[in-house]
Amino acid sequence: MSKVNWLKKVIEARPVRGMRDRLGLDALKHNYICSVGQTVSKLYGFQPISTPILEHASVFERTLGEDSDIIGKELYTFLDKSNEQMTMRPEGTAGVARALLSNNLTNNLPKKWYYHGPMFRHERPQKGRFRQFEQMGVEYFGSRNQLADVEVIDMAATFLRKLGLHDKIELNINTLGDSASRLKYRSVLTDYLSKYKNDLSEDSVRRLSTNPLRILDSKHQKDIPIIADAPILTDYLTSDSQQRFEQMLANLESIDIPYKINSNLVRGLDYYQDTVFEYIYKPSEEDGDDSLGAQQGTVLAGGRYDGLIKLMSGGKSDVPGIGWAAGIDRLAMLLPNEPFENADRPVVIITIQDDDMACNQRIETRAAQIAKTLRTRHDIPTVIQHREDGPKTQRVDKLLSKVLKSSPGTRYVIFLGRDELDHDQNTINYRDLKQRTQSTSSITDVAASIKEQS
Known part of the structure; x- marks a missing residue:
């Protein structure tokens, strides 16, 4: 083989x-x-x-x-x-x-x-x-x-x-x-059910000699009308x-x-x-x-x-x-x-690749730094969505579509490419998908806004 x-x-x-x-x-x-x-x-x-x-x-x-x-x-x-x-x-x-x-x-x-x-x-x-x-x-x-x-x-x-x-x-x-109550009731119940032995389900017939109380819990259609008229245990307590x-x-x-x-x-x-x-x-x-x-x-x-x-x-x-x-x-x-579809909605960082390898390394480093800050300083769930198929195919609508499929419930997206590297290192460019707005703010302000809206 x-x-x-x-x-x-x-x-x-x-x-x-x-x-x-x-x-x-x-x-x-x-x-x-x-x-x-x-x-x-x-x-x-x-x-x-x-x-x-x-x-x-x-x-x-x-x-x-x-x-x-x-x-x-x-x-x-x-x-x-x-x-x-x-x-x-x-x-x-x-x-x-x-x-x-x-x-x-x-x-x-x-x-x-x-x-x-x-x-x-x-x-x-x-x-x-x-x-x-x-x-x-x-x-x-x-x-x-x-x-x-x-x-x-x-x-x-x-x-x-x-x-x-x-x-x-x-x-x-x-x-x-x-035990005394059950012993007394078992005798009475057995006498009653024995009269219907030919009408009970196969499982109930078997239990008649081993544990007749279990018959009371039967859901079998043949047993239900018989059980309905059975003696009641509480009468024998x-x-x-x-x-x-x-x-x-x-x-x-x-x-x-x-x-x-x-x-x-x-x-x-x-x-x-x-x-x-x-x-x-x-x-x-x-x-x-x-x-x-x-x-x-x-x-x-x-x-x-x-x-x-x-x-x-x-x-x-x-x-x-x-x-x-x-x-x-x-x-x-x-x-x-x-409630679970919208629970712990992550912030997604999208890294946009460049033709320059050194630039890509800086983008990836910056993405890791932002994610670390949001996760550890602000307790905000954060996901990095890496782009690996080159800049020519990176249309924004396709990027967002992939994000929403891989991270359901996403509301905030941070775009990180060559242009964003030129910004102040303390600011980020992010989009609120619910409000359909895009802004540039400090990480602290973005974190506060996200927590306020959550």
Whole structure:
């Protein structure tokens, strides 16, 4: 096989299915969402944490539940060269919980952490759902008090409000109760669903014998009418669970957090108990009903997982926890483009080449000096657009057209050629593309004008 054909075979010019490059507006929105998340996390006393993308498979297989879709269908799992089974993380909570144990922090509580980064699930790609997707999440270890639930829900509300999405989302909330509540309800629910075994979807029939609560979260058309008439979990809560839920709701109301009780909200992972919640996108007529694609309306979700650390430690540690995670990709789809299209608009310096090589060197030196001054003394984003195809083809309209394509949002352009070298070294010739004016001013005055107009 020739070297050229070998390269063609090895190098695939497309990203892996369900994964994508993040460019332009997508990258700006992603960075903005992470920045807002970091700011909000600090307001609530949360500290940053970063866990590996790759974990031992047992971290997820022991905690997410054998019946979950993630374990059954979606894990990226493989044997490494040491013949150990490894998994690319499908969600953030289990890895953070593992970090709590690995670093011997169970006696140093509470711990309040936030993180963001890529997760991986091998599922069918669709609008708002990718095989590599980004999440922003928080985890709060060490408190069973319902006020901890209120705090993380309030934190989620603040995060979404600062993103400008508060009028587009709705908080759905439910309680799964304690273990006694779930045991009692599971028996009642199983008896009810068993009567419809022949009418349920294939996945729901399978879950009937493993985890019937998960059937309540089914979106399958065959299951929906059956679920609608199912017994309600809150009718089977113990008195302690009922009191806890009511107190938490009262506290949410006291700080003006609106909510809707959704009795079918159960979440998809085995480690949840008591409080579970989701923020769901509610499109306006202008947005359309398919803004996030079918079934992708949940933008942030979480709940309480008091048994997770006990499960991971084999019963050696019993640390309560609650947290949430938000889909950054979905949130980015809801943010308007306009603020990001005009964000950090750069000043562009266009160097106009001359036939004289020595003159060109002086032009390039002057361009570097001006750019350095604008960037470091005035904190103004600056780009040097080098011209390398000779002076004969350098029409101003073509120069500007290239600038606008390579540096979107540009408003100010500085032209730098032989004529400009003859000016006072403290002045520059610049054009305001919005005002359609051209002036010669000192760098200090130009910088002040740019900042005033930004």
